[in-house]
Amino acid sequence: MPEKLTPGVWGVVATPFLGSALEVDEPSLVRLAEHYERIGTTGLTVLGVFGEAARLSVEERRTVLEAVVDAVGLPLVVGVTGLATAPVLDEARLVHEVVGDRLAGLMVQVNSPDPQVVAAHLNAVHDATGAGIVVQDYPDTSRVVIRTADLVRAVRAVPSAVAVKAEAPPTPAAIARLTAELDVPVFGGLGGLGLLDELAAGAAGAMTGFSRPEGLIACVQAWRSGGHDAARDAYLPYLPLANFEAQAGIGLALRKEAIRRRGLIMESGVRPPAARLPEALVPQLARHLAALPGEVR
């Protein structure tokens, strides 16, 4: 069976675009991935929701995967966007072809409230690909609402599960139950908004697209060495920005602009129909960034 994911911070990589045609900007993507490696991220998650995977062509997905595989030596989780087995296998084949044994896990969404349906789907994906499965419970994207008890049932029936990504708010109580009843690591997401509470509930770390992953890393490291209060102190300077970036609908645009402003990507455009950056919020984004610890502004 595939190895469980290493606890820590997995960065969900944005896909930078260039120009009015919003073409994939490989150099920016490489720079971004390298930055994640440099700061000590545990691994990278590519083609997630924050990576706008559902707005890329197949060739662009390949381009993104190749660029990240070449740029860094980190273990990779790769997301798939479909909810049914056949199209997910299409996506998985591409991932296997490009990422090979660099793949730490294929991130597949919970696709039904019925744990048997979920388990059959995830097992079919593993059987066809050999990949470890990161089980993503993200109703905001999937529109699937599963009860925590049923998610436990589903994951128990998937021996190849290497992690759960718990993104059905409120997450802390769910994570407390998932970590108590499962022997796979559970990661929080949602931009790091609830990271402290998720760690307290037993989370193995965060897997999310916060523009300042240094904050997530500082928080998780402080948690390990000093417990809750240390983690709180470490995360506090980042929390206002995490809140700001977590705004419904516009979060992606805000995060890309926040990444751009630190020089990692050239432009902050998002592909439609994602909401564009609200101009009225740019000054406040600038204030948030100016207030961050020096090295991560």
Add this chain to the structure above:
Amino acid sequence: MPEKLTPGVWGVVATPFLGSALEVDEPSLVRLAEHYERIGTTGLTVLGVFGEAARLSVEERRTVLEAVVDAVGLPLVVGVTGLATAPVLDEARLVHEVVGDRLAGLMVQVNSPDPQVVAAHLNAVHDATGAGIVVQDYPDTSRVVIRTADLVRAVRAVPSAVAVKAEAPPTPAAIARLTAELDVPVFGGLGGLGLLDELAAGAAGAMTGFSRPEGLIACVQAWRSGGHDAARDAYLPYLPLANFEAQAGIGLALRKEAIRRRGLIMESGVRPPAARLPEALVPQLARHLAALPGEVR
């Protein structure tokens, strides 16, 4: 500019599956398409929501398209499932390759409440493919809610629009406005549930997956020759079944079973995570079918 869709009944073709692996059943698909042609359907819509397009692999989509193209000489509308331009263009390329000039329209979903975003998307799809665009407003699938006035604005800005498929209930008032303010034909869908009221509101016909398309055809033909009362009389025997099949969530399974029972397809399985046929409803389905006019049981 592409020609507008011909008014009438466009059948949305189910994708039949076989066995526990639920593999695409081409002979059944061919038989189904031929049946549609035989009964006088205006055209066929392939790879729609009812065709479970979002649960097919790319190769299976190709198989479905090829089978239908070969089986019948009808004009074809082909659906795409993505909401963003790049993946829609992937889908559109396959359609173009297989369907060629048999394509009467590419059915693309409204992807934003903002008419400018919608129009830019649809125009980009046309520009890249030359295809006429069937604008599908189906919030139950797309999760996008657009106001009717904004849908009018969007469609007016898309010279290549060849039809609107109006599936945001309540549809009759929307269709009344769309037909008054647009010069493209507007079709109802939603299983034919509101066909009479949609015709009265100015609809050009129906484009939907009702298991007895003969009923839709009889209704539309009667409408043309005899007006409302004739259409009502013609449709009445079918309405209880249309209502039954329109049940949320389980409608697809009910329709496929209803099609199977007339011998057009071998099996009625649906791909997960779609809900399976509720056994408790099978006797009532049988009653509905037994009550239909003789030739369409």
Add this chain to the structure above:
Amino acid sequence: MPEKLTPGVWGVVATPFLGSALEVDEPSLVRLAEHYERIGTTGLTVLGVFGEAARLSVEERRTVLEAVVDAVGLPLVVGVTGLATAPVLDEARLVHEVVGDRLAGLMVQVNSPDPQVVAAHLNAVHDATGAGIVVQDYPDTSRVVIRTADLVRAVRAVPSAVAVKAEAPPTPAAIARLTAELDVPVFGGLGGLGLLDELAAGAAGAMTGFSRPEGLIACVQAWRSGGHDAARDAYLPYLPLANFEAQAGIGLALRKEAIRRRGLIMESGVRPPAARLPEALVPQLARHLAALPGEVR
């Protein structure tokens, strides 16, 4: 324990309003209630969602109850709008005061997905009032989604339950299970849209606000005497209107106008924020009414 509701058709009474102030129109209300009695309705449901109870003052609710109690001798179900025990008891006290032993049941909404919470609530209402409880599962209004198995659990724990009103679509499968596992009568609602299928699933009848309750009565009577096919034949002439009136959001306005046009109420206004009658649909409403059997136009 209170007696179970008598199977049959319970009419949900509209509250007619007069003038630009939309004041309660008692004479129309009396005429409407008398009509229901005259045509052989099993009982009346007052202050339901269709009665716009949530848009009436306490005094107006009293007025409505008094008028109906005085006008007819039918058994009455009275709806309450709150989801918590204390305000429901306020409403129940008024009902008890005005309706007394004419009360066949107090219709209380399912207020939680948790069957224990639901049962505690319903039992508290019964304990304080002695009333039989009609358990209404109507997520469109309550925003509460309960699984059918949990609804069974809840109702089993409420000895005073006299009926279930099943209005969580798709209703037929739910009603099949509820009637198999409970010994209380289960009624369909939702404007009679699914009446045939609900009867086939074991429903005891309909409790709804269809503008032509004669159709519901004809259907249920035919079901009893002649089974499914007779019921189908009896209901068929009414089904296009039932569908038309069931349109989301505008159904209330359509139904009141349909009632007005048969002379039972003076005006068809609905209280804001309910949607007003869409003018574009009035001609089609007229067509539907003209096509009805003579005596109920």
Add this chain to the structure above:
Amino acid sequence: MPEKLTPGVWGVVATPFLGSALEVDEPSLVRLAEHYERIGTTGLTVLGVFGEAARLSVEERRTVLEAVVDAVGLPLVVGVTGLATAPVLDEARLVHEVVGDRLAGLMVQVNSPDPQVVAAHLNAVHDATGAGIVVQDYPDTSRVVIRTADLVRAVRAVPSAVAVKAEAPPTPAAIARLTAELDVPVFGGLGGLGLLDELAAGAAGAMTGFSRPEGLIACVQAWRSGGHDAARDAYLPYLPLANFEAQAGIGLALRKEAIRRRGLIMESGVRPPAARLPEALVPQLARHLAALPGEVR
């Protein structure tokens, strides 16, 4: 015309309950209200969503209002729960009777996406009561989604509007527009989650039920004296708790327990069907409270 609300922090008062019957606990309520006055709250908001108004009887609402009126000299905003004019007037009459000229504003929910419907409703409430209107845009409770431009239109047509409470996330961009286009103060709510960003967008302050209103006050005061950075520093120690308390569904239970733990109320029970305190989160709540500045633990 009524005076606009004073900028600052308006505390939304919880309704404390006692025992298994969850009866209103007046002494705790008085203690809570006095605490708000002592710490320098600008005013109090009573019978809001956080006050569980929709789960109180009419007599209990009266009790709550009387207790607060007697306990403190602060100006009061009082919430109403209905969405239609007649029941809102019932509620408003009680408020007028008990609160009299202590009433700074009646908080009424946006009840329609149509600005004309909203304005007619709010004007009718003012005309009947003379009360200034606090316009609450809170779709999570009302289920009404209004576009910001239409909210502006509505408020402009209500001369008696004394404030807007903006609780439709993402709030900062909406507040920026509302404050730019309206001359009434706009308050944030939602537990203070976005207070910093709302102040930056022009908000006049906060009106919410955060368990440590001292944090809201410190933030607003710092904003006035020192601008964004001072407000950020002042609010930072409270932000982890604000996030924790803002969890969907369980926030009310968490807040009441957090208030109980500082000795202001006796018990932290919430009335069903509100979700109870998840035991698994109590240790983390304790950690959050232990980390607060000394005087507000």
